[in-house]
Amino acid sequence: YYGYARQDRKSRARDPITAKLVSNLIVEAGAQRVVAVDLHANQIQGFFDIPVDHLPGVPTIAEYLKRKQFGDQAVVVSPDVGGVTRARDLAAKLGAPLAIVDKRRPAPNQLEIMNVIGDVNGKHVIIVDDIIDTAGTICEAARAMVEKGAREVYCCCTHPVFSGPAIERLAAAPFKEIVVTNTIPLAQGKTLPNMTVLSIAPLVGEAILRIHEDLSVSKLFEV
Known part of the structure; x- marks a missing residue:
């Protein structure tokens, strides 16, 4: 997990680009090469x-989900427009269709409305994101899926930041299973009975071996 990855641009004047500072610190500390998993923005x-x-977490998640044998009854959902590329990648690996949640506010001071673009009725819905921070968006998306007739809803992410009320929100959300990786060690009290933690160690270990032996790292992106 690359800390401060979401501060990769100035959102207003005089804001720091902290993601650049972190990269400078890593280089100044003497690093000669960096292996990262699911950077929030590729341009980092x-x-x-x-x-x-830059290793993707999707193959690790896809390998686990394939064992569920959803057949043609699964649909992969991006909780926002920005995550469509990731969701499309997972959908391709699972041979499943893609749906998107379009969240918009119809007028100032009104509640946001979640429009689901795609058919999720009667399907095993898999919502995928790179980071779950406070879990607000992904939990709202899960409820929108249930309202649209989803059979069951799975939540998947690479980086379980789980700050603030995240665990309480995830516990109250209608998730059949929450699938995360161990790019961030989960502290005591930040796990749930329906949570599965996948190890990213085989992916990173294989990448290091391939780098050391001057082999293709891109092979790791295939499942």
């Missing part, structure tokens, strides 16, 4: 003056 790789291997 350009902050470094050393080689960066």
Whole structure:
């Protein structure tokens, strides 16, 4: 997990680009190469003056979900427009269709409305994101799926930040299972009975071996 990855641009004047500072600190500390998993923005790789291997978490999640044998009854959902590429990648690996949640506020001071673009009725819905922070958006998306007739809803993410009320929200949300990876160690009290933690170690270990032996790292992106 690359800390401060969401501060990759100035949202207003005089805001720091902290993701660039983190890259500078890593380089100044003497690193000669960086292996990262699911950077929040691909362009963060350009902050470094050393080689960066950007590994996707989707293959690890896809390998686990394939064992569920959903057949043609699964649909992969992106909780926002920004995550469509990731959701499309997972959908392709599972051979499932894609749906998108379009969240918009119809007028100032009115509640946001979630429009579901795609058919989720009677389906095993898999909502995928790179980071779950406070879990507000993904839990709202899950409820929208249930309202649209989803059979069951799965939540998947690479980085379980779980700050603030995240665990309480996830516990109250209608998730059949919450699938995360261990890019961030989960503290005591930040797990749930329906939570599965997948190890990213085989992916990172294989990447290091391939780098050391000068082999193709892109092979790791295939499932």
